[in-house]
Amino acid sequence: MSISRTVFGIAATAALSAALVACSPPNENDSPVERSHEIMTTSQSPSTTSSTSTSSEATTTPAAPVEENVEITVSPAALVDGEQVTFDITGLDPEGGYYAAICAAAAAPGNPVPVCTGETADFTSQAWLSNSQPGATTEIAEDGTATVELQATATGEGLDCTVQECVAKVFGDHTEGFRDVAQTPVTFAAA
Secondary structure (H helix, E strand, C coil): CCHHHHHHHHHHHHHHHHHHHHHCCCCCCCCCCCCCCCCCCHHHCCCCCCCCCCCHHHHCCCCCCCCCCCEEEEECCEECCCCEEEEEEECCCCCCEEEEEEEECCCCCCCCCCCECECCCCCCCEEEEECCCCCCCECCCCCCCEEEEEECCCEECCEECCCCCEEEEEEECHHHCCCEEEEEEEEECCC
């Protein structure tokens, strides 16, 4: 082994040791390094309160969006089975992949894939948004916007939006683990 590798290895070990000591909580006494100052942990940090608090208890829901800035505007607001519905979506990651559809408001237990109207891979009632995947039905603009036009479909396998609570939903595609991104309530006229 060369001398430069040995010196590099010793320096790397020393740097790693110093980093681990610096990351240890201030009340740990198992380190021989004397601390000249306290490290403020999260529980010691001063708290501030405002009307825009980001407390996870105040803003988290079971279907919390990962991208907090994603918004969906649906028109028309009152859906009629078989008529066209437009999703105007903002805040998307242009490098990400998403699906947009009308889905059940409640997630199916143990299944990451939302229950949506229409049939799987029926791109008249569901859209696939991606700039990098062949077969995607809609591109995402560089500014993170996309417009999707779908046929409003009130029913799907095990779902009837004329009697169940439904949402216009954007969720991660198969490359993104089907994670919920954004949703907004929708209603269908009863048949």
